[in-house]
Amino acid sequence: MAMTGVLRPGHVQLRVMNLDDAVRHYRDIMGLTETGRDAEGRVYLKCRDEIDHHSVVLREADCAGLDFIGFKVLDEATLDRLEADLRAHGLETTRLPAGELLETGERVRFQVPSGHWFELYAKKTAVGNGCGLVDPTPWAPENKRGMAPLRLDHALLYGPNIGAVQKLFTEVLGFTLVERVLNPEGSANLIIFLNCSIKSHDIAFAEYPEPGKLHHCSFLMESWEDVLRAGDIMSMNKVPVDIGPTRHGVTRGRTIYAWDPSGNRFETFKEDRQPYPDHAPLTWTFEALGAGGGLDYVQRKLHETFLTVVT
Amino acid sequence: MAMTGVLRPGHVQLRVMNLDDAVRHYRDIMGLTETGRDAEGRVYLKCRDEIDHHSVVLREADCAGLDFIGFKVLDEATLDRLEADLRAHGLETTRLPAGELLETGERVRFQVPSGHWFELYAKKTAVGNGCGLVDPTPWAPENKRGMAPLRLDHALLYGPNIGAVQKLFTEVLGFTLVERVLNPEGSANLIIFLNCSIKSHDIAFAEYPEPGKLHHCSFLMESWEDVLRAGDIMSMNKVPVDIGPTRHGVTRGRTIYAWDPSGNRFETFKEDRQPYPDHAPLTWTFEALGAGGGLDYVQRKLHETFLTVVT
Amino acid sequence: MAMTGVLRPGHVQLRVMNLDDAVRHYRDIMGLTETGRDAEGRVYLKCRDEIDHHSVVLREADCAGLDFIGFKVLDEATLDRLEADLRAHGLETTRLPAGELLETGERVRFQVPSGHWFELYAKKTAVGNGCGLVDPTPWAPENKRGMAPLRLDHALLYGPNIGAVQKLFTEVLGFTLVERVLNPEGSANLIIFLNCSIKSHDIAFAEYPEPGKLHHCSFLMESWEDVLRAGDIMSMNKVPVDIGPTRHGVTRGRTIYAWDPSGNRFETFKEDRQPYPDHAPLTWTFEALGAGGGLDYVQRKLHETFLTVVT
Amino acid sequence: MAMTGVLRPGHVQLRVMNLDDAVRHYRDIMGLTETGRDAEGRVYLKCRDEIDHHSVVLREADCAGLDFIGFKVLDEATLDRLEADLRAHGLETTRLPAGELLETGERVRFQVPSGHWFELYAKKTAVGNGCGLVDPTPWAPENKRGMAPLRLDHALLYGPNIGAVQKLFTEVLGFTLVERVLNPEGSANLIIFLNCSIKSHDIAFAEYPEPGKLHHCSFLMESWEDVLRAGDIMSMNKVPVDIGPTRHGVTRGRTIYAWDPSGNRFETFKEDRQPYPDHAPLTWTFEALGAGGGLDYVQRKLHETFLTVVT
Structure with missing residues (x-):
């Protein structure tokens, strides 16, 4: 993680032109686990060694591409501080409410000069990697499917x-x-x-x-x-x-x-x-x-x- | 690196009972590169993908063990701040002068409650991993010797x-x-x-x-x-x-x-x-x-x- | 294969003390495929890259061990010739009829001086490795289960x-x-x-x-x-x-x-x-x-x- | 090995347009070991896990390509028998004298219908793979150079x-x-x-x-x-x-x-x-x-x- 408290890329929301085909690709061929679908019809997936609820969100749309990419930060205080820093840098930021993405807290969204939408967030429900927190196994056989990225x-x-x-x-x-x-x-x-x-x-x-x-x-x-x-x-x-x-x-x-x-x-x-x-x-x-x-x-x-x- | 600016374990000084045998082990069998010897007779070595001058220092002594382990921090300001924080925590700290270890800046040394000596430092000469900084090779054949740890x-x-x-x-x-x-x-x-x-x-x-x-x-x-x-x-x-x-x-x-x-x-x-x-x-x-x-x-x-x- | 026409170890019949536990081990944990059970209750399994019907036969018994090991030979003529050679060498041989093991031809059984029972056979039904014979895949995902030995x-x-x-x-x-x-x-x-x-x-x-x-x-x-x-x-x-x-x-x-x-x-x-x-x-x-x-x-x-x- | 006694491809003689460049390639970059040069200027090399004296022979010539490929057979009797079989099949065969290739016995050469020259031979000096015959090492570090093919x-x-x-x-x-x-x-x-x-x-x-x-x-x-x-x-x-x-x-x-x-x-x-x-x-x-x-x-x-x- 960066010393500012930015931890890692935590999710991407991808536009896909046929949701069923996309789910077949990411879930059945790549082997990500589907962890939820929301009212908008978006499909949430996670990789086998990720702890948080999802890292890939699929949204059906007319053209492919990336809606946004979110980075997890250490905590709410970090989120507030970085939001202020982004504004001080001259960027406009918007808060998306907790729950707008399933199992995810408030997100601070902003557009970077290359035109991409980024967001920062501090909370996402930990669903675990299937290995357990006490006397864990090194990997969970039931999650090692398809290409099985970590x-x-x-x-x-x-x-x-x-x-x-x-x-x-x-x-x-x-x-x-x-x-x-x-x-x-x-x-x-x-x-x-x-x-x-x-x-x-x-x-x-x-x-x-x-x-x-x-x-x-x-x-x-x-x-x-x-x-x-x-x-x-x-x-x-x-x-x-x-x-x-x-x-x-x-x-x-x-x-x-x-x-x-x-x-x-x-x-x-x-x-x-x-x-x-x-x-x-x-x-x-x-x-x-x-x-x-x-x-x-x-x-x-x-x-x-x-x-x-x-x- | 930690958000405090502590980067990584940067060196260990090991006590060895026969220096020639130890050099044979770490350099010739493990495949570390010898990068220097100092006036005290200590031998400095580095692993093949390390950038800084050394990560292992061998000192001949009557008994084996660890003299100290050093963590590199981001910069001098971080070093000063962490020294203050350590003192505020109640630890005694000592400054070792730059050059006391070859190619290494000032080190802040302190003993932790388990009795081990730690040190923090911000500067060590970058000697590179042999791959170059422009259009680098993925690894340097001449450094891939012995066990060849990274x-x-x-x-x-x-x-x-x-x-x-x-x-x-x-x-x-x-x-x-x-x-x-x-x-x-x-x-x-x-x-x-x-x-x-x-x-x-x-x-x-x-x-x-x-x-x-x-x-x-x-x-x-x-x-x-x-x-x-x-x-x-x-x-x-x-x-x-x-x-x-x-x-x-x-x-x-x-x-x-x-x-x-x-x-x-x-x-x-x-x-x-x-x-x-x-x-x-x-x-x-x-x-x-x-x-x-x-x-x-x-x-x-x-x-x-x-x-x-x-x- | 040997120049005599002996090809390879083709099957072992193992004595196991609890058949269900053994099947769980060889099939579910190791990942062999169960290919049949016979009237005696023996369970037949094969590894994922084997072509023939089975390589492991499990028989419930009071003590563990190996009943026999069978080597496949090139063809019936080889089987006849090797049987003659074994007899010329002074060994007693017996013919087991085709079908005594599922999908397996006649077997020539003999005891070697170490007390082990060996057999030679020329025919076993080819069931394939799941990859096909025309434009085959390199491996069959459905057969890569458990430890997945080849x-x-x-x-x-x-x-x-x-x-x-x-x-x-x-x-x-x-x-x-x-x-x-x-x-x-x-x-x-x-x-x-x-x-x-x-x-x-x-x-x-x-x-x-x-x-x-x-x-x-x-x-x-x-x-x-x-x-x-x-x-x-x-x-x-x-x-x-x-x-x-x-x-x-x-x-x-x-x-x-x-x-x-x-x-x-x-x-x-x-x-x-x-x-x-x-x-x-x-x-x-x-x-x-x-x-x-x-x-x-x-x-x-x-x-x-x-x-x-x-x- | 085949049941006829043909063991394996034992050597290829390659035409190379610049011998020094070729030696640099096969010896220094690929990591084969040079085992000899003959009076004609041919260079002999072997791979690290091969036992026999050479598997690659380089000959400088005006155009690249394969002079011939040799298969080792089990013994002299096999060589004689296969020579007779080749002739019976209608092929012309020639005997090259022992020593025409360094450390190699007599070779039976013939041209196959695709125009390639093949040869069979039964003898080549065993120089070993550097691991020894008694209490051998699994590999010889001094032979693991370059690409290090087996x-x-x-x-x-x-x-x-x-x-x-x-x-x-x-x-x-x-x-x-x-x-x-x-x-x-x-x-x-x-x-x-x-x-x-x-x-x-x-x-x-x-x-x-x-x-x-x-x-x-x-x-x-x-x-x-x-x-x-x-x-x-x-x-x-x-x-x-x-x-x-x-x-x-x-x-x-x-x-x-x-x-x-x-x-x-x-x-x-x-x-x-x-x-x-x-x-x-x-x-x-x-x-x-x-x-x-x-x-x-x-x-x-x-x-x-x-x-x-x-x-």
């Missing part, structure tokens, strides 16, 4: 003004710039990877003319073997795969990119870095994103979909 | 008064109680696992009559395969092994415990949990430490050395 | 006269001596590992005064990760574990030994050797079986159960 | 008349058809996978108008982790990668295809099947080679290089 890990978002976004996340919310890819001219950052933890990123942004776009949501796998197993399951279920399995040079993560039935890209991901805020950020030249293996370390090529396909 | 991960210390220790670490230094083992009566904690990150522990303490004892220093491995590879290398080099390879129920980590030539226990360790401060701590009954697999999840037994052999 | 791999049998047994298997049946452990005096083999393939062993025998004893049946796992996963599942289900997870020095295999509810030892095993008949056999001194890591390469110790606990 | 595993060859080739290998040499890909019309086999063991293939052939072409030589890796590690090393050394890491649907193997400096494709490969001669062969439709994941199970696409780039 957790929602991060998201990569495409939109304009990522310089201003970086300033907001590092100066107000306490994130750290861990890694970055320069634009072709080397004059500014094209992609920034920010953490509020010792993960290689909790959120990433790429400079892109259209605001509010989703590149992918990433799910943490237990091992490189499980990344391939996820790839097998994608293939068995005809899930269209974009890139991988391979290693990203950027973040060193082991990865597969694929698409859900609405075209929202998701990632099955395993990493082993522990970047701390006292570590200098790593820099990738634009050329190295492709030819240097930044995107695909083994293939050393820039898959064209990476810079162009978003929802 | 990082110093944590230590488990034995001594009295761990209730007071817990209070100090959680209330002053900002650590979180992640997991605990109850004593046989269930009346108090026998072992506490504390993090200042999202690792399962950055430091752990067990209640023990004798103060200042070391149970083990732990080194992070890249995978369960690498844990076995480390075990193979231990066997090839006749490194005496205590427990493992197996899974700890506590922390869910995959582990081997073994001893260095002086009898200091070390661990090769791989874990996949991400416990956050909003997660309820996990509790193990004393019975379950053995029969419930807390120590050895596969064998479900309490290896007798676990509670008795320390340095 | 195949019955080998058995280790204890009994007298293993010199004569070795002669029989190498000279008549075409097996190769791959590895051996000498007795304490170094005067004869204590354990012999024989293959009829390029596996490290298809059958092994240890010299032991009592005839016809079973040390363990071994099941092949897909990876070292899956060996630990099997260990987790053992622990979750209170399956008593004997040794491991660790590496055997002998065979280099990665292993856990555990016991079924009747006390029959079984192994979850992964190996990577490919010993061919032109390779010199490997020899282990008795001392090295323990202190040299022959049994437990990481721990380098002779777990006392290894030489004493059989069924 | 063994030469198989080759895929392109040429005409693979129907006749299949007949030769199955009827004369005792190989088994394990898997096959149909041509687009479904009227004949496009690719055949044959084993003389329980590997998924020891040799494979694809129908192709030009005779004598090499698609790839394959090297066996210890694990899927080691396949990625090999990919990392390829990238670090700018070895051009063709496909992967991924899983082949055909053979279920885990794979990377890449090219040596002369353009000879090689594979780092890990598989877990054990196909026996009593198992029905698996059939892939041509469409499924691409869209069904036969070539790339995760991506389900037919990389165009697969059918077109050979040496």
Whole structure:
């Protein structure tokens, strides 16, 4: 968690074009657990090692994409303080009432300069990971289904003004710039990877003319073997795969990119870095994103979909 | 890192009874890189994915054990603030001058109620992990030698008064109680696992009559395969092994415990949990430490050395 | 397969003291598929990557142990030829009629000098591994349950006269001596590992005064990760574990030994050797079986159960 | 090994266009051990778990490709018998004298209908895998360098008349058809996978108008982790990668295809099947080679290089 009290990406609300297909994808193929449906028809799911009620919310809509992403903060006092800090930084914030998302407390929502909607919240009902709190098991067999990701890990978002976004996340919310890819001219950052933890990123942004776009949501796998197993399951279920399995040079993560039935890209991901805020950020030249293996370390090529396909 | 600005265990100084044997063990068998020797004859080493100058310092002495363990903090201001907080908590603190350890800034040293010497410091020269800062490689082949741990991960210390220790670490230094083992009566904690990150522990303490004892220093491995590879290398080099390879129920980590030539226990360790401060701590009954697999999840037994052999 | 046409260990019939408990163990915990029950009440099971109808047959009895082990041979002509060869070697053989085991052709049964009952057979109904014969999937999700071993791999049998047994298997049946452990005096083999393939062993025998004893049946796992996963599942289900997870020095295999509810030892095993008949056999001194890591390469110790606990 | 006494692919002689570059690739990057050079300037290398003197012979030439591939047979008597069988089948055979390849006995050479030169031999000096024959270690650290493949595993060859080739290998040499890909019309086999063991293939052939072409030589890796590690090393050394890491649907193997400096494709490969001669062969439709994941199970696409780039 960041020293400001921002803990982690706690939920994403995704727009899907057919709810049944989406549920089949996230619940039956990926293996998330459905934890609820609300009056609006939204479906709530969680990954097998998450404690809180949900991390993925699916909403049927006419176009795919990300409605918002929420970060959990330590407590209500932190929420109030960060809300004040966001306003002091010049952002407008709105409070959504507790219960607007199932089992979730009040949320402070704001739009960042890239056009994405973020929210902070301090409360969500702990439903547990099935292992118990006393003499726990290391994993719960009944939750190890499908691709069986451990957790929602991060998201990569495409939109304009990522310089201003970086300033907001590092100066107000306490994130750290861990890694970055320069634009072709080397004059500014094209992609920034920010953490509020010792993960290689909790959120990433790429400079892109259209605001509010989703590149992918990433799910943490237990091992490189499980990344391939996820790839097998994608293939068995005809899930269209974009890139991988391979290693990203950027973040060193082991990865597969694929698409859900609405075209929202998701990632099955395993990493082993522990970047701390006292570590200098790593820099990738634009050329190295492709030819240097930044995107695909083994293939050393820039898959064209990476810079162009978003929802 | 904790919200107080405590980042991570940054170094341990170990007493070893024969320096040459110890260097052979940590450098040649484990595969740490020797980064320096000082006028006192101490040998400095680092793990392959660590950025700072050293994480292990070996000092020749008449008896084995831990001289001190140092935690890096965010910056000098944090160091000053935490020093004040420690004093306000009633602890005596001493400043060691910059350079007393090679390439290391001023250190604030204090003794915790279990008799162990801790120190905080804000500066240590970044020597890098050999991968570079621009278009980095995922790992540096020349540093992948021996067991090739990624990082110093944590230590488990034995001594009295761990209730007071817990209070100090959680209330002053900002650590979180992640997991605990109850004593046989269930009346108090026998072992506490504390993090200042999202690792399962950055430091752990067990209640023990004798103060200042070391149970083990732990080194992070890249995978369960690498844990076995480390075990193979231990066997090839006749490194005496205590427990493992197996899974700890506590922390869910995959582990081997073994001893260095002086009898200091070390661990090769791989874990996949991400416990956050909003997660309820996990509790193990004393019975379950053995029969419930807390120590050895596969064998479900309490290896007798676990509670008795320390340095 | 051996050049004589002996293919592989195709089935074991195990005596279990409570059939329901045994079925729960082999089917529900280990994850074998139940493929039939016969009029005698025997239960037939297969592993997930086996093609033939069954590899494990459970028979309720008053004492645990191995009734017999069957090796599949290439065809009926091979069966006839090997039967003649066995008789020429001085062994008595009996033909069991087709159908005496479900979906299995005629079997040629004989007792080897260690007191164990072996049989050869050429026919067993192919039921497939669930992946299909045209455009197959790499694995069948519905069959990946429990510990999910790929195949019955080998058995280790204890009994007298293993010199004569070795002669029989190498000279008549075409097996190769791959590895051996000498007795304490170094005067004869204590354990012999024989293959009829390029596996490290298809059958092994240890010299032991009592005839016809079973040390363990071994099941092949897909990876070292899956060996630990099997260990987790053992622990979750209170399956008593004997040794491991660790590496055997002998065979280099990665292993856990555990016991079924009747006390029959079984192994979850992964190996990577490919010993061919032109390779010199490997020899282990008795001392090295323990202190040299022959049994437990990481721990380098002779777990006392290894030489004493059989069924 | 086949029941005819054919054991395994024992060596390939590759044409390389710059010997120094090739040695750097196979020895320094892949990590094979150089075991000799002969008067003709050929360089001999072996993989770390091979016992015999060499498995790869490099010959400098004007164009890349495969000079010949040699299969080891059980003994001299087998060699004589198979030579007679080959002649009886209508093939011309030639004896190359012992010593023509370093440390290698007489070789029986013949050309198969696809235009490739094969040879059989019974003798090659055993130099060992560095682990010893008495109380051996599981692996030899000094031989675990670079990508560190365990063994030469198989080759895929392109040429005409693979129907006749299949007949030769199955009827004369005792190989088994394990898997096959149909041509687009479904009227004949496009690719055949044959084993003389329980590997998924020891040799494979694809129908192709030009005779004598090499698609790839394959090297066996210890694990899927080691396949990625090999990919990392390829990238670090700018070895051009063709496909992967991924899983082949055909053979279920885990794979990377890449090219040596002369353009000879090689594979780092890990598989877990054990196909026996009593198992029905698996059939892939041509469409499924691409869209069904036969070539790339995760991506389900037919990389165009697969059918077109050979040496």
